[in-house]
Amino acid sequence: MNKKYDLIVVGGGVLGTFHAYHASKKGLTVAILEKDSKPRGATVRNFGQVVPSGMNVKWQNYGRESLSIYKEIQSQFDVSIRQNGTVYIASNEEEVQLIEELYQINKNNNYHSELLTKEQCLNKYAGLRKDYCKAGLFFPEEVTVEPRVMINRLHEFMSEKGMVNIFYKTSVVHVDETNEVVELTTAIGEVFKADKTIICNGSDFKALYPTIFNESDLVVSKLQMLRTKPQKNYKLDGSILTGLTIRRYEAFEECPSWNSIKSKEDPNSFEKKYGVHILFKQAIDGSVIIGDSHEYADAKNIDDLGFDLNEEIDDFMIAEAKKIIDLPNYQIQQRWAGFYSQCKTTDLFQHTIGNNIHIVTGIGGKGMTGSAGFSKENINKIFKLSTC
Structure with missing residues (x-):
């Protein structure tokens, strides 16, 4: 030493x-x-x-x-x-407006993205439900x-x-x-x-x-995620981020219509209470990871979050996921919580x-x-x- x-x-x-x-x-x-x-x-x-x-x-x-x-x-x-890209799937006209605005923002920032029609999304992402998808915004460079x-x-x-x-x-x-x-x-x-x-x-x-x-001013966020059993004869490329993600990620806060669209949301909804947005990603073994939720506590009070999983959150995420993508199976083989810290002000x-x-x-x-x-x-x- x-x-x-x-x-x-x-x-x-x-x-x-x-x-x-x-x-x-x-x-x-x-x-x-x-x-x-x-x-x-x-x-x-x-x-x-x-x-x-x-x-x-x-x-x-x-x-x-x-x-x-x-x-x-x-x-x-x-x-x-794996460079397989990220797509944001809009489920209604408000979310379509947000992805179109983000497309223009990224074009101005020289960060390449591609607007996808409903048909292009359905052709590219197996199992994506046509009654959910309205359009998409694809970032091919992301991994x-x-x-x-x-x-x-x-x-x-x-x-x-x-x-x-x-x-x-x-x-x-x-x-x-x-x-x-x-x-x-x-x-x-x-x-x-x-x-x-x-x-x-x-x-x-x-x-x-x-x-x-x-x-x-650190706070800790507790996230719940799930992993399905491997999906036989099924391939889902990249990260699939959906309407609730469009309504959550900070990039969209720079969109001109963000404030007016957010003001219409129900502040007492389940997804607001637990910070739920629905994401999909297929792992190398063929399983599909579904997430996630967000519960917060001051870092010094991290024990208040507990280490048990909230089954109600998992059930909600699975139900919402089924509205978006028809996977061959929704059998869950693994559930876990992640904890990360972040600052309130910086x-x-x-x-x-x-x-x-x-x-x-x-x-x-x-x-x-x-x-x-x-x-x-x-x-x-x-x-x-x-x-x-």
């Missing part, structure tokens, strides 16, 4: 891993300290899509950079990236990932390339900075040293700096202790889409490096 690194990242999820990746690409010596045997948090419990199209302009730019990064890595090492596969393969790739030293089952219990050197002490008494440390794991942040954590939580201890967390639902692009910029900022 005598080696001193330029950077130690606490937390091996997608946000921490991409900070480590970009630091290494800049020639820095880097280690990741991950408390579990492999990442187990939001990084592996999400839907598995990279959708810059759903973000506001700032985060769409990070997401577009992320797409380039994912595709570059995939060209060297299979980390489960899907297998969350439980991607992060572990990315770690494997970085290890094989000699980019980063990764230490699993390494729980950090104390961090201190003395004479511009950061010392990290683990639960078994090991000491790691670095010029700079970035803490990207919410639970590590909570354990190491409970006062700062409790005084932050894009993500950033706090610096001393000169060289940086807390970066709370990226929320933007993690899989935005982390790779954001981390590249943030490493340059933290180390005052050239962007070239």
Whole structure:
């Protein structure tokens, strides 16, 4: 443990891993300290899509950079990236208006999308119900990932390339900075040293700096998702996002008709109460993932969310999904909840202790889409490096 690194990242999820990746690409010596045997948090419990199209302009730019990064890595090492595109399916004239407006916004931003007619949607997506679909907006450059596969393969790739030293089952219990050197002490008494440390794991942040954590404006979102049994002789390409998604994703907030359309919605509806929007994605094994819902609590009160699944939410999502796509079967083989933190007032939580201890967390639902692009910029900022 005598080696001193330029950077130690606490937390091996997608946000921490991409900070480590970009630091290494800049020639820095880097280690990741991950408390579990492999990442187990939001990084592996999400839907598995990279959708810059759903973000506001700032985060769409990070997401577009992320797409380039994912595709570059995939060209060297299979980390489960599939470029099969994202489609938003409009179910009524209001949603058609929103996708037409978003199409124009993205055209102005030089981000390629294609308006699809009802017939084109029905021909492209097997089982899509003609009584649901009115039109679609397709983003061909976007990708899907297998969350439980991607992060572990990315770690494997970085290890094989000699980019980063990764230490699993390494729980950090104390961090201190003395004479511009950061010392990290683990639960078994090991000491790691670095010029700079970035803490990207919410639970590590909570354990190491409970006062700062409790005084932050972080909230935690609990999401429920389901996975069907494999669908025989059935193929569904890409991410299928539907009318409730159009009415939820922040990209559509930039549309001229957004406010007037949202004002007509029932604030007491079930989907509003539990933040439900319906998404589909077929996994590599042929199963179809259906999601998702959103329940919120202040981060310090995360236990209020509970760890049990709300069967009423699952039943609602299945019933809504059946109105959209006729799958060969709706037999559910797996149900789970994911938890991620986000800020009430800012894009993500950033706090610096001393000169060289940086807390970066709370990226929320933007993690899989935005982390790779954001981390590249943030490493340059933290180390005052050239962007070239």
